Amino acid sequence: MMLNAIRNKLADIDHFKKYPSMIPFIGDNYISSDHSKLLLIAESYYLPNTETLHHDPQQWYQSNQDDLQDDEWIAWIDCNGLLKCNWDKPGHYIYRELNSSIQSLDFKKKKRPIEEVAYTNFFFRPSESEGESFKKYCTPLDISMSNKIIEKIVQIMNPDLIIFVSKYSWDKGGSELKSKYPEKKISFVCHPTTGGRYWYRKDYPHNKSKFINLLNEHFIF
Numbered sequence: 001m002m003l004n005a006i007r008n009k010l011a012d013i014d015h016f017k018k019y020p021s022m023i024p025f026i027g028d029n030y031i032s033s034d035h036s037k038l039l040l041i042a043e044s045y046y047l048p049n050t051e052t053l054h055h056d057p058q059q060w061y062q063s064n065q066d067d068l069q070d071d072e073w074i075a076w077i078d079c080n081g082l083l084k085c086n087w088d089k090p091g092h093y094i095y096r097e098l099n100s101s102i103q104s105l106d107f108k109k110k111k112r113p114i115e116e117v118a119y120t121n122f123f124f125r126p127s128e129s130e131g132e133s134f135k136k137y138c139t140p141l142d143i144s145m146s147n148k149i150i151e152k153i154v155q156i157m158n159p160d161l162i163i164f165v166s167k168y169s170w171d172k173g174g175s176e177l178k179s180k181y182p183e184k185k186i187s188f189v190c191h192p193t194t195g196g197r198y199w200y201r202k203d204y205p206h207n208k209s210k211f212i213n214l215l216n217e218h219f220i221f
Helices: 003-011 014-018 057-062 071-077 079-084 090-103 140-157 167-180 192-197 208-218
Strands: 038-042 118-121 161-164 185-188
Touching (some): 003 014, 038 140, 079 118, 090 192, 090 208, 118 140, 140 167, 161 167, 161 208, 185 208
Parallel strands (some): 038 118
């Protein structure tokens, strides 16, 4: 399936009809003869603290992005926009880290390294407090909705390799996804924003080194 066809099918998922800005990012070189198809799954989005639509899970999933108080806030949950921007803000650290990790691999990159992969967050309701982990606000409904949406994404995108770049997301969805797709390589690492606590810590088993090893072993042909 060509990239435009994949994007069109993703747009037909019910949640993305309501929140089209959340449609996963698919790099222009996601399908390539140089590497397998890789989907990165992170954690959550944020919205300004003055927004309240996402504070009620039921209300969020029944609403749409036009219900946000300010149209400018759509950029905060724009997956493609976030992956294509300059990453010059502190909140863009995760994209800089993932991009540099791909950059370190030994294969010919045609454009920006992140263009070789696809990316989505696992949770499709933003964290209720700007900059805070979704863990504090997660509900059974969020977990159920996320697993359903992620499964549809995987069915459409058919990645060969899936790496959760958030242990919390992995804990809430990784095992279920592995049980449904035993033929795919599915693994996880910690969130890159954990920095010296985990991401860069040499004695932590799910660190940046594990991420690069997974890429070298299962991403590069």
